[in-house]
Amino acid sequence: MNILRPIRQSDYPSLHDIAVESGIGFTSLPVNEELLKRKITSSVSSFSEQVTEPGNQSYLFVMEDSESGEVVGTSGIEATVGLDDAFYHYHLGKVVHASRELKVHNTVELLTLCNDYTGVSEICTLFLRESARKGPNGRLLSKFRFLFMIEHQSRFADTVIAEMRGVSDEHGASPFWNWLDEHFFSMDFPTADYLTGIGNKVFIAELMPKYPIYVNLLSPEAQAVIGQVHEKTKPALQLLETEGFSCRGYVDIFDGGPTVEANLQHIRTAQASRKLPVKVDTAKALSGELCFAINTHIEQFRGVATEIVVDQENQHAWISAQAAEALNLADGESIRFAPTKLRC
Numbered sequence: 001m002n003i004l005r006p007i008r009q010s011d012y013p014s015l016h017d018i019a020v021e022s023g024i025g026f027t028s029l030p031v032n033e034e035l036l037k038r039k040i041t042s043s044v045s046s047f048s049e050q051v052t053e054p055g056n057q058s059y060l061f062v063m064e065d066s067e068s069g070e071v072v073g074t075s076g077i078e079a080t081v082g083l084d085d086a087f088y089h090y091h092l093g094k095v096v097h098a099s100r101e102l103k104v105h106n107t108v109e110l111l112t113l114c115n116d117y118t119g120v121s122e123i124c125t126l127f128l129r130e131s132a133r134k135g136p137n138g139r140l141l142s143k144f145r146f147l148f149m150i151e152h153q154s155r156f157a158d159t160v161i162a163e164m165r166g167v168s169d170e171h172g173a174s175p176f177w178n179w180l181d182e183h184f185f186s187m188d189f190p191t192a193d194y195l196t197g198i199g200n201k202v203f204i205a206e207l208m209p210k211y212p213i214y215v216n217l218l219s220p221e222a223q224a225v226i227g228q229v230h231e232k233t234k235p236a237l238q239l240l241e242t243e244g245f246s247c248r249g250y251v252d253i254f255d256g257g258p259t260v261e262a263n264l265q266h267i268r269t270a271q272a273s274r275k276l277p278v279k280v281d282t283a284k285a286l287s288g289e290l291c292f293a294i295n296t297h298i299e300q301f302r303g304v305a306t307e308i309v310v311d312q313e314n315q316h317a318w319i320s321a322q323a324a325e326a327l328n329l330a331d332g333e334s335i336r337f338a339p340t341k342l343r344c
Helices: 009-022 033-048 137-151 175-185 189-197 202-207 220-225 231-242 268-272 321-326
Strands: 002-006 058-065 071-078 089-099 104-114 121-128 159-163 246-251 258-263 274-280 289-295 303-311 316-319 334-339
Touching (some): 002 033, 002 137, 009 033, 009 071, 009 121, 033 058, 058 137, 137 231, 137 268, 137 303, 137 334, 175 220, 231 258, 268 334, 274 303, 274 321, 303 321, 316 334
Parallel strands (some): 121 159, 274 316
Antiparallel strands (some): 002 058, 002 303, 058 071, 089 104, 089 246, 159 258, 246 258, 274 334, 289 334, 303 316
8 A cells, every 4th residue: 555644755766766756857856965965854844843834845745665665756735935045937928009090900929937836835856767657656745735635724825826847858958048159048848947946046137138028029930838747647647637736827937838727616626525533443444435535643644545434424534444543543533535527
């Protein structure tokens, strides 16, 4: 059984291996020992804080194989973004150039640099190792965050975003960045991506064009990838879209990938979730529906995918002994859970 839990200091070697495997373009996990260890320390601190409103907390989770002890994936949540460091996006809008006398009416698209998402929560740092990409693991690694956030709403903002990886080739070259690089930066995409990942964002403010960019002035290759995702990111985008996330015209300033957003209360897994006390009975639970389930703790948080039977009359949930052990729960303690397959 794969178990989700908060990251520990001892998980650094596994997180480093995941950062290496994730490759160029995965900005939130640069291969940098100091930064990765700082991420772990920040997460450990965030889980231990008493929080009444969202701040600079950063929650990083890992998925662990309970039999081997191997860490096979990671997933994170930023309680807020942009409070300490500027959080940049391009917003894709339109401007009309018209002349009644000349009977000319042209609508052109503009990219405008902005910080509109300052203060919102972000789901991020999702990566599942190749060896674990089977069954419900990928969906569990993504969707459990919505259960955690709705259970601990005071820790998060109403708006939740996800930045999706944009188009780049096997060498890390981004068509969108190539155009910016040629005209403004003189720096390759992997370098810019790495500097952003380690928190060095000053160069963005110093070198990024200050005025809106007319999209039709970009190269055809750059125009074609605005709002598009990397081939490996398509399943993650589709999953978020089924949860109710959508793009409102905001794209990444480096690769042009879309940022999608949703209101926490309207995310389908959060809406469909229930909170009930548990009863442990393996025989009864095995006939139940496969669900994503979490305990209701913070520091001792655990999450799994497991069969659950709801006793409607007595209002409790039957779970197996294995699931109870994985979730660190005893009879009478509560879980929050949602079906792995949401009904339309």
